[in-house]
Amino acid sequence: MATTTAAEIRARRKAEYNAFLAVCPSHKMLERISGKWVMLLLSALGSGPDCTGGPRPMRYSELSRLLAGVSQKMLTQTLRALERDGLVTRTVTPTVPVTVSYEITELGLSLHQMMRGLKVWAEAHTDEVAANQAAYDTATGCPLSG
Numbered sequence: 001m002a003t004t005t006a007a008e009i010r011a012r013r014k015a016e017y018n019a020f021l022a023v024c025p026s027h028k029m030l031e032r033i034s035g036k037w038v039m040l041l042l043s044a045l046g047s048g049p050d051c052t053g054g055p056r057p058m059r060y061s062e063l064s065r066l067l068a069g070v071s072q073k074m075l076t077q078t079l080r081a082l083e084r085d086g087l088v089t090r091t092v093t094p095t096v097p098v099t100v101s102y103e104i105t106e107l108g109l110s111l112h113q114m115m116r117g118l119k120v121w122a123e124a125h126t127d128e129v130a131a132n133q134a135a136y137d138t139a140t141g142c143p144l145s146g
Contacts, residue, residue, distance in 0.1 A: 039118060
C-alpha cells in the first residue's frame with residue numbers, strides 16, 4: 001500500500017473544492033472577496049489612483065480619499081482582512097508621525113486582474129442596467145429596492 005504525503009492530501013482536497021457547497025473553503029473565500037470595498041481597494045492598490053498606473057504603496061488617508069463613501073471603520077476592517085488573507089501588506093515606517101502604507105501582494109495582483117475587469121464592466125454598463133431596471137419596474141409595476 002502506497003503512502004500518501006501531506007502535499008498529496010492537500011492537492012486532492014484542493015481538487016475537490018466546490019464553491020457551491022457552503023462548507024467548502026472556496027465558498028467562504030468568495031464571500032470574503034466579493035464585497036465592493038475589497039474590489040475597489042484591490043483596484044486602487046493594483047493600478048494607482050487614476051487606474052492607469054501600476055501597483056504602488058498607498059497611505060491610509062490616500063485610500064480614504066480615493067474610495068468615496070467608505071467609512072473609517074469599513075476601510076480599516078477591509079484592509080485588515082486583506083492583510084490577513086495575504087492580498088495586501090502593511091508597512092509601518094518609524095517617522096514623526098508614523099507613516100503607514102499598504103501595498104498589493106503578488107497574490108493580490110492575481111485577484112486584482114479579475115476585480116479590475118468587474119469594475120470596468122460596472123462602469124461601462126451602469127446606464128444599460130438602469131434602463132433595464134426601469135423597463136422592468138414599468139412592466140411589472142413593482143420596483144425592486146437596490
